[in-house]
Structure formats: C-alpha cells, structure tokens
Amino acid sequence: MAEENGNSALLRLRKRTAEVLFSADQADPLTHIVDVGLITLISLNVIAVILESVHMLRVAWLPYFFAFEVFSVAVFSVEYALRVWTAVDNPWRKDYRHPVFGRLRYARTVMAIIDLLAIAPFYLAFVMTLDLRFLRVLRLLRIFKLTRYSPAMTMLFQVVREEMRTMTAALFVLALLLVVASSLAFIVEHGANPANPDAFASIPAAMYWAIITMTTVGYGDVVPVTPMGKMLGALIGVIGLGMVALPAGILASGFNNALHRRREVLRERITDALADGVITEREEGELEGLLAQLNLNAADAKAMTAAIRHARKQAQTTCPHCGKPLDEDPEEEA
Amino acid sequence: MAEENGNSALLRLRKRTAEVLFSADQADPLTHIVDVGLITLISLNVIAVILESVHMLRVAWLPYFFAFEVFSVAVFSVEYALRVWTAVDNPWRKDYRHPVFGRLRYARTVMAIIDLLAIAPFYLAFVMTLDLRFLRVLRLLRIFKLTRYSPAMTMLFQVVREEMRTMTAALFVLALLLVVASSLAFIVEHGANPANPDAFASIPAAMYWAIITMTTVGYGDVVPVTPMGKMLGALIGVIGLGMVALPAGILASGFNNALHRRREVLRERITDALADGVITEREEGELEGLLAQLNLNAADAKAMTAAIRHARKQAQTTCPHCGKPLDEDPEEEA
C-alpha cells in the first residue's frame, strides 16, 4: 500500500515536473520561475564564456569562473535528467509514452541534443585531454538552449523556409556572378600590385575580394589597382547593391504574405463572432488568444472589426420602402 | 473688484499662454510665431554647441558663444516656467487641473523633463564643479526639445513599437549569429596576425570585428588573415546581407500595414460622405483634415473616391419587391 502510494506520488511529481518543463503556460507561477531562472543562467553562462576569453579577466577571476561553470553544469545536468525522465508525460506529444523508446525518441530531438552538447564537454574533459580553448568555446553552444523560449523566432524561420526555393535561386545568381567577377579580376589584377602580391594571386583570393566587395563590406585590405580592375570593382559594387534588393524583396514579400494569411484567419473569426451582431466577452477572450497565437497586434483586430461592422451596415438587408428583407422570397408574400 | 479684475485678467493671460504653448493650431499667428521662434533657437543652440567643440572657433568666438548661451538659457527658463504655470490650462489634458498635483503631474512628463535637462546643467555649474566638456555636450540634449514639433515622427515610432516583437526576434537571431561567428573567428584567428596581435585577442575583440563585418561597415582596421578566417568573414558578410533584409522586410510590411489601416478609415469616411451621392464642401473640408491627420496624400483620396463612385454605379440600386430606389429617403414619400 505504502509502496503504491509512494509510486503514485512519484507519478504525480513526474507529471507536475513535465508540466513545468514542457508547457509554456506562463500563468503557472512555478513554470514562470523555472523559465526565467534557466534563461538567466544560460545568459550568464554565455557572458561568462565571453569574458573568460579576455586573458586579463581569466587570470584574475579563474576560481570564480570555475565555480560558476561547475554550478551551471550541475543545474543543466539535473535539467537534462529531469527532461528525459519526464518526457513520457510531455503533454504535447503522445509518441513519447513508451518508457524506453519514448525517452529515446525524445533524446533524438534537436533540443535534447543541444541540451546534451551543453553539458557533455565538461564530462568529456575528465575522460580525455581536449584543447582547452576549443572546449571553452563549445560551451557557447548553450546559447542555443535559448531558442526554446523564443516563439517569434519560429515565424522568422518559417518565412525563411517557405522562401527557401526563391532564396536558393538568388544565391545561385550570386554564385554565378561571384565566379565570373573573381575570374575576371584574377586575369586583370594578377601580379599588378607589387606592394600586395598575395591580393589576387589565385581565383580563391580574388573570390574573397569579390565577396567583400559585393556584400558592400569593403574592408580595403585587398583593392584593385589597375583601371580595368577598378572599373570591375565599381561594377560589382553596383550589382551587389542590386543583389541586396533581391533577398530583401523576397523576404519582405514573404513576410507580408505570412501576415496576410494570418489576418485572413483573424478576419474570418471576427466575421463569425459578429454574425449575431455583437462580440460577447467569451468571443473577445478567444480573439485575444488568437491574436497572441498569430503574433498580430490589437490594432489590427480593432481596424478589422470596425471594417466588418461597417460593411455589414452597408450591406443593407431590408428595403427602406416596404421594410421587407431583401433576401426574402417575394413569392411567399402572395 | 480691481483685484478680482486683475485676477481674471491673469487667468485670461494664463489661458491664452496655455493655448499658445500647448496647442499646435498653426492658424493662430502668435502660436505660429512662438513655435517658429523656439524651433529656430533650439536649432541655433545645437549648431552653437557643435561649432564650439572646434578648438579654433571656441578660442576666437568665446564671448559670443557665452552670450548666446546665457540668452538661450534665459529664454528656455522662461518657457519652462510658463509651461509649468499654465499646465493647469492645457486644453488637451483634464488631469492637470489641480493647482499643485496637476503641475507636478505635468513636470513628470518626458517633454517636461527634457525641458528641465536643457537648462539644469547651466545652473548646476554655479553650484558644483563639473567637467566642462561633458557639460557642453549635455547641452545637445536640447535637440530633443524639437521632437515636440514633429508629428510624423509619432507614426515612425508607432510602427517600430508595433513591430517590436518581430524586431526582437530578428535581433535575437543576430545575437546568436554574432556569438557563434565571433567565437569561431577567435579560435581561428587568435594569434595568427603578428602585425596586429590585439585584433582577435579575445571574444569581445572578435565581436567588434564580427559586428563591423555583419553590418557591412567594414572599416578594415581588423581583418582576418588566415584562409579559414577569410572564409568566415565572407560567409558572415553574405549572412549580414540577408540580415539587412529581415528588419527591412519587417518594417516595410509594418509601414504598409499602418498605411493600409489608415486608408481603411479614409475609405469608410468617403463612403459615408458619398451616401447621398455628392461630396459637399463641408464634407470635403472634413476629409482634408482627416488626410492631414492620417498623414495620407490627396492622390489617395482622389483614387478612392473614384473607385467608390464606380462601385456604387455597379451595385444594385432598387428594391426587387417594390421597385423603388434603395437610397431614396422613405420619409420623403409620405
């Protein structure tokens, strides 16, 4: 009996932990505290790794850096263990139910692998000798743990993925231009500048110059010196200017598009909610939830409601002379 | 009696001053003169501070600069005092009515604090010793006094604020890229260039290079020298090119959006104005006011009016039951 009780208490604890770790319900105070705590710890870790790379600071604060690292790895290890343990209770996924395969299935997700990579280097350093500098930078991978908490990023990646086909076409045109420009520059500038013989020594070297020019970065460490080379530089600078416009145009129309589709969904819901002439409190709550989910703002909804209300008023439904509804069957009158 | 008269004269003066200082009614000649005068004085102040920073000019024109400063502070002090005194009569705000708390409430607004900061340093310099150069630059804060006179800026800030959520997502992606790129550059380039050992000495140093490259500024004071570093530079230059597109796309769709919403409002008003078939002179005046308020141009209104007129001509105009025109007033029949 006691064992059964203990077991069911453990199951309740596991269920609660899964809720806290996997749901994003910020209304639950514990979920909110854990989320904020983890976000803070990850951010502090990133800052610590960056500061530790400064020689002076590393020498001065070494013990503190080490202590913070041990503490962080401990917390992240507990988090990882809890996530794997409670994955079977993940409220959003039914395919994690199996005690062994469900957990393995969870462990294979991108977020779980990132969680593992965030702690693995620390333990590996005990087993084998690793380059310390490389190891330290590996810790920066912890920043990817933050992606879990950014729902808006999902929309960004979605737009980029949707426009991938057109973006690939733009990148192909860029690659073509790059090969042509750098080979021409190689022919024209090769060996022309005795002060900087490495500048256009090969096509790959010319490619570095061409990319730095086309992206309008223009360091100035490699510059053309012949009149032909200068004309080429000016030309691909102008083309680069136009090339900036291509992905911008594609992504901008992609964004407009995604927003437009979301707004169509909102418009339909408002039309349905207005079908009986008023928006009840319950309907308003639902609309607000929809707004947050679609990443739209309240001003959109307000303008839309006004427009639909106005359109309904315009779509006169009774004749002002005989008072009968316009869409009523006149045969019935007789 | 005389006192009461004097009091009511003072109240009338306070009311008039409030009108001049707080209303933006450019049709009132005095308001117009005061506005133009203050805008000119603020602009001259900014120019004076900038010129005074040039050593040669400061030495040559010191007395003039000082005299102008004293004059400006005097005017701005009087302006500030008048604004606090007349705040209770501000025609747009009812919550400033209370003689003490109303004025305190006004003094806590952003614009009032800017007005105070614009004169405070001058008086503080009498009380305590301050770094003169820092003090002089503080005077440049006066430029923020100009924001009072730029209604169009409100729209800009509004769009930026509305798109803040998506912008934050774009900035988070940028920060992620920045951390990854600069840590990779740190591993690859650290100690590779003996001529410039500080260039990639730490991750923060590499971050400076990465930002300057990703924003396509490309000073050229820090450049990669290893083949891997050059490839990395080219890569983040290209990614930076794409990153320019993200905020551009977001802001561009935000602008289109805001303009679209404003145009919907305009369309409704024109439809209402056209309900009786013609746009009267009074309605035209109202529409022009709306155009100015919504920051739209007359060409929009013209095209819209034509389109609505055309749509009305196309639409059903008589009741299918009684055959009478739908837009005729049934009261008139009787």
Added chain:
Amino acid sequence: MAEENGNSALLRLRKRTAEVLFSADQADPLTHIVDVGLITLISLNVIAVILESVHMLRVAWLPYFFAFEVFSVAVFSVEYALRVWTAVDNPWRKDYRHPVFGRLRYARTVMAIIDLLAIAPFYLAFVMTLDLRFLRVLRLLRIFKLTRYSPAMTMLFQVVREEMRTMTAALFVLALLLVVASSLAFIVEHGANPANPDAFASIPAAMYWAIITMTTVGYGDVVPVTPMGKMLGALIGVIGLGMVALPAGILASGFNNALHRRREVLRERITDALADGVITEREEGELEGLLAQLNLNAADAKAMTAAIRHARKQAQTTCPHCGKPLDEDPEEEA
C-alpha cells in the same frame, strides 16, 4: 501679298519647329531624329568633359576637344534660340501665346534655365576671366538637359515627393541619432588616439565618422580605438542597418501604392471596356495607350482582364431555374 505669304510660311515653319522641339511624338520621323541627335550630342559632351579632366588626354587631344566644344555650343545655342522663338507655338501650353511675355514665361522654366546654363559659361569666358577647371565642370550641367527625355523619371520623383513627409521624419530621426552618437564619440575618443589626433578633434569631425559608419560606408580612415568607442561604433553600425530599412520601407510602400493606384485606374477601364462582353480593337488600342501612360506592363493588363472576365462569369445574373434575371423586379411579372 508676297510679304504675307512669306509671313505665313515663316509662321508655318515656326509651328513645325515647335512641334519637333516640344512634342514627344516619336512617330514623327523628324522629331525622332532631332531627339536622338540631341541626346547623342549631350551624352558625347558629358563624356568629353570627363575625358578632358584626365591630364594626359587633355594635352594630347586639346584641339579636338576645343573644336567639339565650339560645335556643341553652336548647336545648343541654335536649339535655345529656336526654343525661345517657337515657345509661343508650344502645343501643350496656352500661356506662352503672348509674343513677349509668353517667351519670357518660357525662359523662366527650369528646363529653359538649364539650356541657358549649358551654353552661358562659354560666352562668359570671353567677357571675364574665369577659373578654367571650374568652367569645364560647369559644362557637366548639360547632363540635366537629358531629363527632358526620361518620362519614367517623373514617376520616381513623384513617389519621392509624395513620401517626402515621412522621409523628412526619417531624416530627422537620423539627424538626432547623428548628433547624439557624434557627441558621445567626441567625449569618449577625443585625444585617445595619438597616431591620429585629428580623428575626433571636434564634434564635426566625429560627425564625419558617425555618418560614414551609419551609412555603412566605413572607409576606415577614422576608427574608434577605445573599448567604449568601439562599442559605440558597433552600436551605431547596427542602428544604421535598421535605418537603411526605414527609407527602404517608406519608398517601397510608396511604389506599391503608386502602382496600386495606377492599376485601379486600369481595372476600371477594363471593366468598362468589358461591359458589353468583348474588348473591341479600338478599346484594345486605348488600353495599350493607357498602359504606356501608366508605365504598367502588358502582363498586368492580361491578368486583370482574365480576373474580371472570371468574376463576371461568377456573378450569375439569371436564375438557372426560372431563367429570369436576378436583378429584375418580380412585381413586373404579375
């Protein structure tokens, strides 16, 4: 009689000349030849001035440059004289009719002043001594004579002018940022770099750096050396990146807008042309003229015609059961 005949022949000649010079009717062969000839001569002039600025070429080809200059000024002088003489017959303007005031009115237009400035320096050089280099560059003003022949530029300028108010707001924000950034950089970097003491010597000097950074030009002749200055540079680089988006967003929405308005006009005309079910040859000719005038392409018109045809088919107008038109009055049946 002969005098009268001569007079009327002269009037006919003046009328014909006005047609050739002022109409843009490329179907008239003489107009076409004169236009192409003048465009070629202006372009050659610009190229000649540019080449003449190269010392080596000027020395080698001096007589040819001079001969070409004399020939060009002769042609442009005749052109100017003819334009003033025939302005009274300008088919587009009724207010040039008066023999004296009409011509003066024409001489005060921007295009006429440009025409005069294009030849004046040559004659002025006889009267007084002028700096030769400056004089030569003045001749480059002739390039503005080309604007007469670019109708598409009108649309560009129109969009820029329409969006001027919003652009001004964006420029004001830029100016504000510029003043704040350069004064901060002045405080932080002033005297910090002994190798380049002029770099941040005054706020105007810091402003040069700030603009070159914010526009992402990034020459690298002035760079921050203190950690604070580098952070400031990175920050305003990122803000500059966003600022690029503001005018881009404004102009892009302006273009979409202008095209949308033009398309509305086209849609109406096509709807009217389709009112009788078919587009006659005459209507097609009119639509093509409209397309050219609105700077739209044929693909737009084709897609629009198809969409309107489809919509008409969808907007069923007779009942498929009783065969009577849906918009007919059912009372009449009885």
Added chain:
Amino acid sequence: MAEENGNSALLRLRKRTAEVLFSADQADPLTHIVDVGLITLISLNVIAVILESVHMLRVAWLPYFFAFEVFSVAVFSVEYALRVWTAVDNPWRKDYRHPVFGRLRYARTVMAIIDLLAIAPFYLAFVMTLDLRFLRVLRLLRIFKLTRYSPAMTMLFQVVREEMRTMTAALFVLALLLVVASSLAFIVEHGANPANPDAFASIPAAMYWAIITMTTVGYGDVVPVTPMGKMLGALIGVIGLGMVALPAGILASGFNNALHRRREVLRERITDALADGVITEREEGELEGLLAQLNLNAADAKAMTAAIRHARKQAQTTCPHCGKPLDEDPEEEA
C-alpha cells in the same frame, strides 16, 4: 528489312535520347541520373578551375587536373554532339524538325552556344597558341551550363526584365548623381592630398571614389581630406543609402506583383474546383502541379481554399423568385 529495322531502332534511340536530354521529367530515372551526373560534373569542373588557379595546387596536382579536363571535355563533347543530333526530336519545339536547318536553328540558341564555348577552347589550343591563364578562365564559362537546371531563376530574370523600365530610370538618376558628385569632388579634392596625388587626379578617378562611396562599399583606398570633400562624402553616403532603397522598392514590388498575379491564377482554379462544393482527388493533383509550376507553397493554397469556402457560405444561394438553390442543376429537376 534488317536495314529498315536498324534505322527504326536508331530512330527510337534518338527519340529516347532527346527525351532524356531535353525533357525535365525527373520521374524518368534515366533523365534524373543524367541530369544529376551532368550537374555534378559541371560543378566539379568549376571547382577544379578555381583550385588550379592556386599556384601550389597546380604544381602538385597537374596530371590529375589534366586528366580530369580531358575526361570532362570528352563527356561535354559527347553531350553536345548528342544534343545536336537529337535536337530534331526535341519534344518542346516543332521548328527543329528539319534535319539540317532544324539542327542549325538549335545550334544558334544561347544554351547551345554555351555548350560549344565550354568545349571549344580545349580544341582551339591544338590549332593555335593561346594565353594559358585566359584559356583556363574561359573554362569557367561551363558554370553557365547549370542555368539549364534552375527553373526558379527564370522567375527572377522575368521580374528583373519586367521592372527594367523603372530600373533604368533609377540607374539614370544614379548616373546623374555620380557625374555631379564626382565633378564636385574633383574640383574640391584635386591636388589636396600630397600623400595620395592620384586619388582625385581626374573625374574618372573621382568617379571610382564616388561609386565606391555611393554603393557603401567604402574600401578606404581613396578618401577625401578637405572639409568640403568630407562633407561631400558624407552627403553622397546618405544619398547612396536612399538609392539602395530605390531598386529594392522596385524589385520588391515587382516580386509582390508577380506573386499576386500567380495567386490570382491559383484562386481562379480553386474557385472552379470548388464549383461543385468539393475538391476531388484529381482536382487536388492538378492544383499541386499548378503550385509547383507557379513556385507557390501549399500554405497559400490552403488559406485560399478556406477563404473561398467561407465566401461561398456567406453568399446568396437561392433565387428570390422561385426560391430554389442557385447552384443546383436545373436539368436534374426535369
């Protein structure tokens, strides 16, 4: 008989080869293999030419580079010969049917000329002596053979071609600005910098600086040194910033436009498919084919279908005269 059989077998082989080489039907396994093989070989060729330009690699791997070149030319020669031979069976073109003129007509197409240029230099090197470096770079033209396999690029080029008129106007404005800016810089900066006397020695030299500044590349090899020159540089940097927006705005609206037209086509097809209330499996297959052809994504189609369904539900569905549903087939009644 045997001869006839042999002939018809040859004809069948030719037909099959034409299908493999000219159709893009990736469902046919042989077509797929040949396409992937050729794309791989072209890409390897481009990489080989780029690597061969690195002196060290050329010396080390010379025999391998030569062997690969001979192999590639052999494959491309066979491909070219097969394409010319089978052009008469090209399933998409009827005008290639003639055994001699049809093949000549094919040989004059851009793609056929690119195919010839990709192999010609190799054979020419036997006949006459050519600069080896130039010859090697000519081989890079093989990259254009890839354009055959990129259908999305067609859309890019189409948008650029459609917007050509507006782009030309933008480029004309740029050219005008360029001439004005560089001549002003020439006057101001000519001879001002003794350390770099070639920088602004002539207007063409000043033009190089002006383009590098306006495109925001900003190498820093040529920088203004006089206060006037610096102001000019800052000014054209800001104008350049705005100029980036012009092509961006034009191309972005062009893309939106092209997508909008494609979506109109899609909407019509969905409306037609929904005419009977449901989308059958066959109709769904057709719609998917259309999506791929129009380069649209499935999310568009889904949102559109929902919107059309919704609109149909809202619209009138019965005749006001006889009360029968409008979309019911009247034939069935009888």
